[in-house]
Each structure stands twice: as structure tokens, then as C-alpha cells.
Amino acid sequence: MSVLLRAADLVKRPVVTLAGDDIAQIKDVVYSSLSGELAGFTLNGRGMFAGPLKKTLPWANVHGLGPAAVMIVDESHLADQRAFDGELEGAGGVVLGSVVLTQGGRSLGTVTDVVLSVNEKSTDAVGYEIQPSDKTAPRRQFVPLPDALSVSGEALILPDTAIDFIRDDLAGFGAAVEEFRARLGPHAVRPAEVPAEAPAEGPVEGRTEAQTTGEPPQ
Amino acid sequence: MIRFSDISGNPVMDTSTATTVGRVEAPIIDPVSRTVVGFRIRKSAGPGSVLLWGALAGLGPDALTVNSAERLAEPPEELKTRSGKKLDVLKRRVLTEHGHPLGKVKDIEFDPADGRVTSLMLKDSFVDGGRLLGIGQYAVVVTG
Incomplete structure (x- = not known):
């Protein structure tokens, strides 16, 4: 069972140790300046009048992330501020605000948030919330994220097939991500991971579908 | 019990x-x-x-x-600190180690011979006592 949520929804969530103490809450989300992946969180103290903490929480040290809390093993898993030198916080990040382009050269919109898939045991970034450039489209849409993609401060390039998997709400988005990644098949999977996954996901059926529904470049 | x-x-x-x-x-x-x-x-x-x-x-x-x-x-x-009111287990929220909320502790069941906690009783479920990881001021944390 997995739950999809936006990274911004994590703000104000308590950070709880396995001993059951709430030692902080999420202040903001930090994205890695190189890859655009989630790098970690900056923290506030708990309570109404608590200010920002000098400590941060790197993504690698998160033990579990659930609907009620962000879990860590103990207080020693918080890092100091220097852990995020060179990374960008919140709205200033490389990914947020980037234009999403397809490989065919069509602009889909600008990124407003990152969608995380929270499983029982792990969490993965699976898509982006975008503000569509098409004015007739809904106020926000969700595009799936391939395993590997090109990103710079300027734009973010997705395969053309991503267009078929844009969704207006998070409810059906989980299935869309899985299907999208399956269709990309061996191309999106890094060489080391190919053997186990590639044959089972039916590249034959996927490829014919991609050809018939592929959008012409504009 | x-x-x-x-x-x-x-x-x-x-x-x-x-x-x-x-x-x-x-x-x-x-x-x-x-x-x-x-x-x-x-x-x-x-x-x-x-x-x-x-x-x-x-x-x-x-x-x-x-x-x-x-x-x-x-x-x-x-x-x-363990015996203070701030760390009482009853009425405290229960979280799994992955941050999923399970409810609040309504009652506990224990072995009268050695005091071993056999289960935490929530509103409409049980958590085995062996899953207990921590009791803190915010939550009771269990494995799973």
C-alpha cells in the first residue's frame, strides 16, 4: 500500500524519535541543487513560540515517513546546518519553478511541487505537480517522473509519452506513474537494474501503444 | 493476563x-x-x-x-522521568516506526507473573507488546 503526497504537505509535520519524543517539526523542504532530488529538511522547534533550529535532517537519515509524523532513530541523526551548504531551500530550489518540456519540445508548465510516494517501508519521488501553461487546463496537474531525467536551472526534460500520463488529481496518479515507468521500459532503467525488470513489463505491447498515441512535435 | x-x-x-x-x-x-x-x-x-x-x-x-x-x-x-505523568502510556497516541498513526492507547494487558506487557489495546485493535519500541512525550512507537 502506498500513499502519494506533496512534499509541501510535510511542512509542520512533527519529527519523532523511535523513543517517542517529538524533537522538531519540518520547516521547509530542501532539494539537491544537482539532481533536483529531495535532499532533506530544515527544522523548527516544537511548540507555538519555538523558533528555527540550527539542526537539519538529511533525507538519508529519515527512518520512516508517514501520514502522522517523520520518524528518525534518535536525536543524533540530525545534522548541523552545514550539511546543506550549496543546496537550495524551498521555493528557491532548482526544480521548483522550472519549466517542464517534453523531448519533442512542448512546454507542459512550471513545477510547483514534488510528489512523493510513501510506502510502508520506503519513500520515492515519483512526479511533479505543475501549473499548466495551457490556460484551459485545470489549475494544477501532475506529471510522472522517469527514473532518470535531465534537469538544469532552466528546464526539465521529460519523454513525450509523459503527456499521456498527466493527471488532474493524486487519486489516479499512482497507477499512472507505474504504467509510465513500465512503458519507458529498459530505456529509463539504468543498466545495472535492467535484468530483473525489463522482460516482465511487456515492451512489445508498450511500444505499439506509444507509437499510436505519440504526440507530434509542435 | x-x-x-x-x-x-x-x-x-x-x-x-x-x-x-x-x-x-x-x-x-x-x-x-x-x-x-x-x-x-x-x-x-x-x-x-x-x-x-x-x-x-x-x-x-x-x-x-x-x-x-x-x-x-x-x-x-x-x-x-519514566514514572512521571508526562510519559504515561494510557491515552497516548500510537505511531508505527514509519510514521503511520494507529490510534490512542486505551488499555494495556500484562502478565501478572513477571509484568511483561502482552498487548496494547487501542480503540478497535490490538498491538502486540513485543512490538513496543519507545514511549515518549509525543507518542508510543511500535514496529511495523
């Missing part, structure tokens, strides 16, 4: 004088050994308000017995 709600509020009887020296208020649970290590006692006639498991003379369905009111003492240093 015995539930804490069965003995909550029961009198603590001093067997040497046959008088009531206090009433059971709350269990004190050590999350590492997953056992009840004692009880907090209200209206204590002794020097403190903590009755350690080892100081009990008897644990029955209608009363706890001690052989002297002196057994109701101040907690040892390592149990001082």
Missing part, C-alpha cells in the same frame, strides 16, 4: 497494619524490556508515590498488597 483497567484505582493494602496506603493510578512501563516495572500510586501514605514491581507483596484482582507503607517510595534516579 490482566488488564490495567481491572486494577486501576484499586487500593494498595499494607499487610502489616491492614490499612489502605494508597490507590493505583498508572502503570510505569519500561519500553526496552517491555515490562511493567511499577505503578504510580495516588494518595500515598508512604514516603513517595512509586511502587516498584519488586516491592509488591501481592497483585490480586481487588487490591495490591505491600508489607510496609515504606515500600511506596521515591523512584530511583533512572526511573524518575
Whole structure:
């Protein structure tokens, strides 16, 4: 069972140790300046009048992330501020605000948030919330994220097939991500991971579908 | 097995004088050994308000017995915060180690022989006592 949520929804969530103490809450989300992946969180103290903490929480040290809390093993898993030198916080990040382009050269919109898939045991970034450039489209849409993609401060390039998997709400988005990644098949999977996954996901059926529904470049 | 709600509020009887020296208020649970290590006692006639498991003379369905009111003492240093109200297990929210909320602790069930916690009882589910990881001021954390 997995739950999809936006990274911004994590703000104000308590950070709880396995001993059951709430030692902080999420202040903001930090994205890695190189890859655009989630790098970690900056923290506030708990309570109404608590200010920002000098400590941060790197993504690698998160033990579990659930609907009620962000879990860590103990207080020693918080890092100091220097852990995020060179990374960008919140709205200033490389990914947020980037234009999403397809490989065919069509602009889909600008990124407003990152969608995380929270499983029982792990969490993965699976898509982006975008503000569509098409004015007739809904106020926000969700595009799936391939395993590997090109990103710079300027734009973010997705395969053309991503267009078929844009969704207006998070409810059906989980299935869309899985299907999208399956269709990309061996191309999106890094060489080391190919053997186990590639044959089972039916590249034959996927490829014919991609050809018939592929959008012409504009 | 015995539930804490069965003995909550029961009198603590001093067997040497046959008088009531206090009433059971709350269990004190050590999350590492997953056992009840004692009880907090209200209206204590002794020097403190903590009755350690080892100081009990008897644990029955209608009363706890001690052989002297002196057994109701101040907690040892390592149990001082653990025995306070801020870390009571009852009514505390329960989270899994992955941050999923399960509900609040309504009752606990433990083995009257050695104090081992066998289950945490939530509104409409049970959590096995062996899954207990920590009891903190924010939540009770369990594996899973």
C-alpha cells in the first residue's frame, strides 16, 4: 500500500524519535541543487513560540515517513546546518519553478511541487505537480517522473509519452506513474537494474501503444 | 493476563497494619524490556508515590498488597522521568516506526507473573507488546 503526497504537505509535520519524543517539526523542504532530488529538511522547534533550529535532517537519515509524523532513530541523526551548504531551500530550489518540456519540445508548465510516494517501508519521488501553461487546463496537474531525467536551472526534460500520463488529481496518479515507468521500459532503467525488470513489463505491447498515441512535435 | 483497567484505582493494602496506603493510578512501563516495572500510586501514605514491581507483596484482582507503607517510595534516579505523568502510556497516541498513526492507547494487558506487557489495546485493535519500541512525550512507537 502506498500513499502519494506533496512534499509541501510535510511542512509542520512533527519529527519523532523511535523513543517517542517529538524533537522538531519540518520547516521547509530542501532539494539537491544537482539532481533536483529531495535532499532533506530544515527544522523548527516544537511548540507555538519555538523558533528555527540550527539542526537539519538529511533525507538519508529519515527512518520512516508517514501520514502522522517523520520518524528518525534518535536525536543524533540530525545534522548541523552545514550539511546543506550549496543546496537550495524551498521555493528557491532548482526544480521548483522550472519549466517542464517534453523531448519533442512542448512546454507542459512550471513545477510547483514534488510528489512523493510513501510506502510502508520506503519513500520515492515519483512526479511533479505543475501549473499548466495551457490556460484551459485545470489549475494544477501532475506529471510522472522517469527514473532518470535531465534537469538544469532552466528546464526539465521529460519523454513525450509523459503527456499521456498527466493527471488532474493524486487519486489516479499512482497507477499512472507505474504504467509510465513500465512503458519507458529498459530505456529509463539504468543498466545495472535492467535484468530483473525489463522482460516482465511487456515492451512489445508498450511500444505499439506509444507509437499510436505519440504526440507530434509542435 | 490482566488488564490495567481491572486494577486501576484499586487500593494498595499494607499487610502489616491492614490499612489502605494508597490507590493505583498508572502503570510505569519500561519500553526496552517491555515490562511493567511499577505503578504510580495516588494518595500515598508512604514516603513517595512509586511502587516498584519488586516491592509488591501481592497483585490480586481487588487490591495490591505491600508489607510496609515504606515500600511506596521515591523512584530511583533512572526511573524518575519514566514514572512521571508526562510519559504515561494510557491515552497516548500510537505511531508505527514509519510514521503511520494507529490510534490512542486505551488499555494495556500484562502478565501478572513477571509484568511483561502482552498487548496494547487501542480503540478497535490490538498491538502486540513485543512490538513496543519507545514511549515518549509525543507518542508510543511500535514496529511495523
